[in-house]
Structures are given as structure tokens and as C-alpha cells.
Amino acid sequence: MGLKVSRRSFIKTGVVATVSGMLWRDAARVLPIQTAQAASSPKQTKSADVIVVGAGISGLAAADALRKNGYSVIVLEARDRIGGRIWTEYEGGTPTELGASWLHGIHYGSPAPFLAQTYALGKADPAKGLDYTYRDWLSQLDIRQNQIVHGVSHDDNGVRIATYSDVFNAKYAVITLPLGVLKSGSVAFSPELPLRKQEAIDRLDTGLMNKLYLHFPHVFWEQDADTIRLESPSGDAQEYVNLHKFTGQPVLLASFTAQAAAELEKWSDEQITEHAMAALVRQYGDSIPHPTASKSTRWASDPFARGSYSYHSAVTSGEDMRILGESVNNRLFFAGEATNPDNCASVHGAYLTGLREAQKIMGIA
Ligand SMILES: Cc1cc2nc3c(=O)[nH]c(=O)nc-3n(C[C@H](O)[C@H](O)[C@H](O)COP(=O)(O)OP(=O)(O)OC[C@H]3O[C@@H](n4cnc5c(N)ncnc54)[C@H](O)[C@@H]3O)c2cc1C
Numbered sequence: 602m603g604l605k606v607s608r609r610s611f612i613k614t615g616v617v618a619t620v621s622g623m624l625w626r627d628a629a630r631v632l633p634i635q636t637a638q639a640a641s642s643p644k645q646t647k648s649a650d651v652i653v654v655g656a657g658i659s660g661l662a663a664a665d666a667l668r669k670n671g672y673s674v675i676v677l678e679a680r681d682r683i684g685g686r687i688w689t690e691y692e693g694g695t696p697t698e699l700g701a702s703w704l705h706g707i708h709y710g711s712p713a714p715f716l717a718q719t720y721a722l723g724k725a726d727p728a729k730g731l732d733y734t735y736r737d738w739l740s741q742l743d744i745r746q747n748q749i750v751h752g753v754s755h756d757d758n759g760v761r762i763a764t765y766s767d768v769f770n771a772k773y774a775v776i777t778l779p780l781g782v783l784k785s786g787s788v789a790f791s792p793e794l795p796l797r798k799q800e801a802i803d804r805l806d807t808g809l810m811n812k813l814y815l816h817f818p819h820v821f822w823e824q825d826a827d828t829i830r831l832e833s834p835s836g837d838a839q840e841y842v843n844l845h846k847f848t849g850q851p852v853l854l855a856s857f858t859a860q861a862a863a864e865l866e867k868w869s870d871e872q873i874t875e876h877a878m879a880a881l882v883r884q885y886g887d888s889i890p891h892p893t894a895s896k897s898t899r900w901a902s903d904p905f906a907r908g909s910y911s912y913h914s915a916v917t918s919g920e921d922m923r924i925l926g927e928s929v930n931n932r933l934f935f936a937g938e939a940t941n942p943d944n945c946a947s948v949h950g951a952y953l954t955g956l957r958e959a960q961k962i963m964g965i966a
Pocket residue numbers: 610654655656657658659660677678679680683684685686687699700701702703704705748749750751777778779782788810811812900904905906908909910936937938939945946947948949951
């Protein structure tokens with residue numbers, strides 16, 4: 602397996618800040634998607650002005666903006682945690698970011714305001730976590746977890762969203778399903794999505810990044826290095842971010858992209874750790890300690906992500922992302938990183954699409 606750290610996080614704007622601890626402390630338990638046939642008959646109906654599908658950053662941004670402007674909003678989230686592709690786990694008290702790590706964009710002309718404010722107020726602390734900052738904000742939203750949406754229908758009177766336990770009615774819906782989920786067809790739309798949108802979904806594609814965190818009892822590598830480049834016994838290059846330098850904790854982080862990331866998903870956790878340890882032992886000797894904990898991600902296999910983020914490929918253009926973000930019948934509004942042609946694949950890009958769609962709804966009602 603060819604292993605390498607993606608430099609993406611570091612080169613986009615320069616490192617701005619980690620999202621350590623951002624919003625979400627709960628570990629994810631990914632629920633199996635049931636087949637449409639297995640869907641039991643709905644037990645209850647709920648109503649709101651707007652249903653937001655997905656409690657990632659785009660959905661939360663849309664819900665918050667709408668709520669503040671007097672709309673009743675229900676957010677439906679498939680997982681038993683919120684945050685989507687921002688996913689912080691606290692291993693031994695150390696925040697480890699299993700999805701996004703770095704916040705970009707605060708040096709751009711129009712950064713996500715909540716990020717800018719947070720940093721201007723000096724509230725960000727990589728070792729503490731930003732969930733502290735946003736707990737109040739989240740407590741005001743009506744977020745229903747473990748609600749796997751499998752059907753979205755709409756007509757001139759409103760929208761109807763079916764999960765495996767309930768049916769929700771609303772005037773409008775903001776759909777923030779990740780591109781990979783839209784591509785999988787696991788959510789049925791009635792009437793079907795317009796052909797031009799479906800063709801854009803087919804053309805667009807998702808990239809893959811997986812992470813491996815290794816927690817050690819103490820640091821045995823170069824303490825001041827940003828990254829450490831190693832070679833495994835089989836000749837693979839591996840590059841680790843030295844998180845000790847940023848958090849003070851003895852933790853190494855490797856990120857795998859593309860084919861290496863896909864390969865990783867076929868391996869057991871033990872195999873992945875063993876592979877990483879072989880390279881570390883080769884470099885630092887066999888007296889180094891075994892990790893006290895390790896964690897690796899499998900974003901492609903995750904039924905509620907089906908990939909890490911969208912990207913511009915040779916056969917797609919920003920136009921496809923723009924089409925993906927087009928509303929349908931002034932009832933369905935589409936947000937999420939893949940609908941942002943200028944800032945796809947990012948936290949701030951996703952956030953801005955949530956605000957964009959909330960504005961659209963406010964413009965018509
Ligand atoms: C490994 C990795 C590293 C990254 N690194 C960075 C980084 O350093 N900096 C950066 O800016 N960005 C980074 N990103 C990208 C960033 O995380 C995403 O662009 C952003 O979080 C996407 O937000 P979103 O709201 O569009 O989607 P999501 O966060 O995916 O939200 C969509 C929500 O919909 C839910 N959902 C899915 N299916 C259903 C269903 N059927 N019913 C109900 N709910 C459903 C999901 O569970 C999820 O909560 C990274 C992503 C990954 C995976």
C-alpha cells in the first residue's frame with residue numbers, strides 16, 4: 602500500500618487552526634441502512650416550516666439561520682451523532698479529528714463568519730475543543746438523531762420526508778446529503794430529480810481520505826518536526842503529522858488518500874496498526890512502545906458519507922456543482938460542500954452553502 606500524508610490541509614491557506622473538538626464529542630455508531638422493503642410503516646407524523654436533512658455543518662448552518670429568522674425547523678440526522686464529516690473523538694482526553702482537521706478560509710474575503718468570530722474572540726483551543734464554544738447554539742436546534750431518511754417527495758403544497766420510523770411534513774426541505782449518498786441512490790426522490798441535476802450527480806465524483814491516529818505512552822520521535830517521513834519494510838512511503846508539536850500529546854497522525862485510502866478500508870484495525878508500526882520500528886528501533894490506542898477511518902464504506910469530499914475531475918466543472926445546488930420546484934433546496942463550486946471539500950465551503958439555501962427560502966417565504 603502506498604501511504605502518504607496529504608499536504609492539502611497545509612497548503613490551502615496555510616494552517617489556520619484545528620477543528621479539534623469541534624462541536625461533537627460523541628463517537629459514531631454507524632447504523633446499517635435498511636432496504637426500502639424493510640422500511641416499516643411510519644408511526645408518527647411531524648411538521649415544521651423547514652426540514653433539514655443532515656446535521657453536518659451545512660445543515661446546522663441552514664437550520665440555525667432559519668430558526669433565528671422565525672422558521673420552525675427540524676433537522677433529521679441518520680447517525681447517533683451530529684457533525685457528519687466533522688467528527689471528533691476524545692481518546693484519553695485528546696481530541697482526534699477523524700474527519701476535517703483544519704479550518705481554512707478566515708483569510709479569504711468572505712470567511713464563514715462564525716469561524717472568524719470564534720478565532721477573533723480567542724475561543725479556539727486545539728487541545729480543548731470547539732464544542733465548548735457552540736454548545737449553546739446547538740441546544741437551540743431541534744435535531745432528531747437516528748433518523749435515516751429514505752424518501753423525499755414534494756408537490757406544490759409542500760414536502761414529505763420519510764425515515765424508517767417517521768414521516769415529516771414541511772413547506773420546504775434543505776437536503777444536505779453528501780454527494781456520495783446522492784450517487785448511491787439510497788434516498789428516493791419523488792418526483793425524480795430533474796435530469797440535469799441527476800446527470801450532474803452522475804458526473805461528479807468523490808475523493809477519499811482516511812486517517813490513522815496512533816497514541817503512544819510517550820514521544821520517541823523528533824519532537825520539533827512538523828512531519829516525519831518513513832519507509833515501511835516493503836518500501837511504502839509513510840508520512841506522519843507530529844501532533845505532539847500542536848497538542849502536546851504523544852500522538853502521530855497519518856492521512857491516506859486515493860488508492861492507498863481505499864486499500865486501507867479492506868484491512869482490519871490490527872493490520873493497519875501493524876503496518877504502521879513496522880515502519881516506525883524500522884526507523885526508531887524495536888524498543889519503541891506499542892500504541893496505547895489507535896483509530897482509523899473508513900469514509901468510503903460509511904453509508905452516510907460514501908467518500909470524503911467532492912473534487913473537480915477532468916470531466917466535471919464548477920457548473921455541475923452549481924447545478925447540484927439548484928433548488929427544485931422552490932420546495933427542495935440543496936446544500937453541502939459539493940454544491941459549492943468555489944470552496945468544495947471544505948468546512949467553510951459547506952457552511953456557506955447552508956447559509957445560501959436558508960437565504961433562498963427566506964426570499965420566497
Ligand atoms: C478525512 C477528511 C478530512 C477532511 N479534512 C478537511 C480539512 O482539514 N478542512 C476542511 O475544511 N475540510 C475537510 N474535510 C471536508 C469537510 O469535512 C467537509 O467538506 C464538510 O464537513 C462537509 O459538510 P456537509 O455539511 O456538506 O456534509 P456532512 O458533514 O457529510 O453532513 C451531511 C449529513 O447528512 C447525514 N446523512 C447522510 N445520509 C443521511 C440520510 N439518509 N438521512 C439522514 N441524514 C443523512 C450525514 O450523517 C451527515 O451528518 C475533510 C473531510 C474528510 C472526510
